[in-house]
Amino acid sequence: MEDSKINGEKGKFSPAFVDIQTAEVVEPPPSMGRRILRIFRKNLLIFLLILALCLGVGIGAALRTVEPKFDYRQLMYLKFPGDLLMNMLKMLILPLIVSSLISGLASLDTRSSGKMGGLAVAYYLITTFAAVVLGIILVVSIGPGYKGGDAKRSGSSKIVNTADTFLDLLRQCFPDNLIEIAFLKPVTEQKEIPYEEETMTTAIMNSTMSTMTTAIMNSTMSTNTTTEMTTSNTTTTPAPKKYLPEVGKTSGMNVLGVVTFSIFFGIIVGRLGEKAKAMKDFFDALNEVTMKLVSLVIWYSPIGVLFLVAHKVVEMENPEQTFQQLLYYFLTVMAGLFAHGFITLPLIYFIFVRKNPLKFIAGVAQAIFTALGTSSSSATLPITMRCLEQNNGVDRRVTKFVAPVGATINMDGTALYEAVAVIFIGQMQGYDLSIGQIIIISITATTAAIGAAGVPQAGLVTMVIVLTAVGFPTEDVTLILAIDWLLDRFRTAINVLGDAFGAGIVAHLARNELKNMDNDIEFGDGQTNNGYISSTLDERL
Numbered sequence: 001m002e003d004s005k006i007n008g009e010k011g012k013f014s015p016a017f018v019d020i021q022t023a024e025v026v027e028p029p030p031s032m033g034r035r036i037l038r039i040f041r042k043n044l045l046i047f048l049l050i051l052a053l054c055l056g057v058g059i060g061a062a063l064r065t066v067e068p069k070f071d072y073r074q075l076m077y078l079k080f081p082g083d084l085l086m087n088m089l090k091m092l093i094l095p096l097i098v099s100s101l102i103s104g105l106a107s108l109d110t111r112s113s114g115k116m117g118g119l120a121v122a123y124y125l126i127t128t129f130a131a132v133v134l135g136i137i138l139v140v141s142i143g144p145g146y147k148g149g150d151a152k153r154s155g156s157s158k159i160v161n162t163a164d165t166f167l168d169l170l171r172q173c174f175p176d177n178l179i180e181i182a183f184l185k186p187v188t189e190q191k192e193i194p195y196e197e198e199t200m201t202t203a204i205m206n207s208t209m210s211t212m213t214t215a216i217m218n219s220t221m222s223t224n225t226t227t228e229m230t231t232s233n234t235t236t237t238p239a240p241k242k243y244l245p246e247v248g249k250t251s252g253m254n255v256l257g258v259v260t261f262s263i264f265f266g267i268i269v270g271r272l273g274e275k276a277k278a279m280k281d282f283f284d285a286l287n288e289v290t291m292k293l294v295s296l297v298i299w300y301s302p303i304g305v306l307f308l309v310a311h312k313v314v315e316m317e318n319p320e321q322t323f324q325q326l327l328y329y330f331l332t333v334m335a336g337l338f339a340h341g342f343i344t345l346p347l348i349y350f351i352f353v354r355k356n357p358l359k360f361i362a363g364v365a366q367a368i369f370t371a372l373g374t375s376s377s378s379a380t381l382p383i384t385m386r387c388l389e390q391n392n393g394v395d396r397r398v399t400k401f402v403a404p405v406g407a408t409i410n411m412d413g414t415a416l417y418e419a420v421a422v423i424f425i426g427q428m429q430g431y432d433l434s435i436g437q438i439i440i441i442s443i444t445a446t447t448a449a450i451g452a453a454g455v456p457q458a459g460l461v462t463m464v465i466v467l468t469a470v471g472f473p474t475e476d477v478t479l480i481l482a483i484d485w486l487l488d489r490f491r492t493a494i495n496v497l498g499d500a501f502g503a504g505i506v507a508h509l510a511r512n513e514l515k516n517m518d519n520d521i522e523f524g525d526g527q528t529n530n531g532y533i534s535s536t537l538d539e540r541l
């Protein structure tokens with residue numbers, strides 16, 4: 001009984017013993033079965049998510065063979081549990097981003113937040129650009145556009161103007177209405193100007209007219225015949241279509257607006273110190289509550305992921321043919337994503353942090369699988385933050401700031417995919433690409449990825465910016481449309497992994513500032529205030 005008490009397991013006999021020489025309690029090594037059980041229990045959610053992904057593919061493949069084929073309504077029902085997961089995660093995005101950024105930034109002094117912000121932005125830019133360069137090297141050396149069959153166009157593309165898209169990003173950062181940002185965002189649409197029909201040739205016109213006149217004059221023809229003749233002889237050509245930009249609002253959360261507002265709001269709350277303490281406490285509490293809600297949603301995620309994946313597999317049209325045509329393109333993007341996520345990023349992490357990057361990846365595995373299931377880094381954000389804090393022990397003050405901003409603007413996977421896709425299209429269509437154009441692709445792909453929202457297939461939309469920049473027709477995007485949903489899942493996973501590594505690296509590089517804040521600032525009751533600034537207002541402003 002004594003032993004079991006020492007061992008901490010009340011009421012249970014445990015064969016622990018005391019080493020006579022060292023006088024230490026020595027635990028017998030746990031049995032193999034116990035060890036496996038422990039690992040399983042610790043990683044239960046990850047196992048469930050992997051199982052859900054596999055089952056989703058299996059069930060989807062089995063359902064594809066069912067005759068008659070699933071109709072629209074049945075597909076909708078199949079996706080329903082997945083839709084619920086997406087809704088739950090999306091529902092949490094707004095309170096989570098607002099509360100984490102405000103409470104995170106309010107806890108930092110200006111110097112620390114400035115340093116962390118600078119480090120984070122440098123990390124985002126360097127890694128995104130590295131991903132683009134890697135993608136370009138791979139696509140140029142493999143040349144997927146010269147191999148495989150001819151890809152067919154599917155769907156249609158939108159008319160996009162590069163300058164307007166960049167202006168939209170700034171418009172989204174500074175919204176005109178704070179309430180609206182939860183469900184509307186400004187976008188410039190290219191509205192077609194109605195053109196005037198021009199009559200083709202006067203000759204045809206004249207002959208028609210004269211025929212008509214003669215016919216009428218002779219009164220030998222009926223009115224009907226006259227009308228028929230007119231339509232058959234007169235050819236009209238449309239003038240080239242003209243478009244005018246029109247700034248409107250489209251439905252969807254304006255995440256950039258939410259992030260920008262929360263960053264400034266958080267910094268000011270921090271600077272005001274005691275005066276705005278109520279605000280800080282409020283957002284701290286909101287953050288705690290939201291994270292608790294995340295813990296609940298997390299247990300539903302395997303079910304949602306299963307149905308999301310099964311639905312997608314059943315919905316696929318002609319997968320064999322599509323894969324054959326786009327196989328090399330698919331493999332090039334996958335090779336790039338893999339190399340970036342599992343070689344470049346871990347290497348950067350190891351160089352700066354000197355810790356095992358594989359352990360770090362294992363810690364965020366749950367977020368990676370959720371990204372695979374949801375195709376959305378914003379929807380995965382709650383889980384990314386939870387993994388970083390609970391599994392990888394990243395300082396909350398860092399995750400609160402770096403993860404939400406990362407989920408919004410840091411998209412390594414998307415940047416890599418956009419560069420590969422555009423060059424692949426160029427190779428397939430036989431467009432010659434100069435070095436200058438490749439440099440343009442590398443810069444625009446980086447910016448287009450920053451502009452892409454963390455929602456499914458947002459990268460496909462911003463890729464039009466890259467296509468336009470190098471003068472390719474935007475409808476060429478339809479060549480890769482058929483396979484985009486699948487690549488989207490993998491690039492989202494790498495986007496999330498990039499955000500996670502970013503938080504880990506920034507937390508390490510800013511560790512001294514964080515420690516100083518812990519030491520410096522203490523309330524009278526002896527409890528640290530998690531970095532809350534207690535200097536005077538004058539000092540702060």
Ligand code: ASP
Nearest residue numbers: 376377454455457458459
């Ligand atoms: N789905 C991606 C994400 O949420 C964006 C994209 O590349 O389409 O990160």
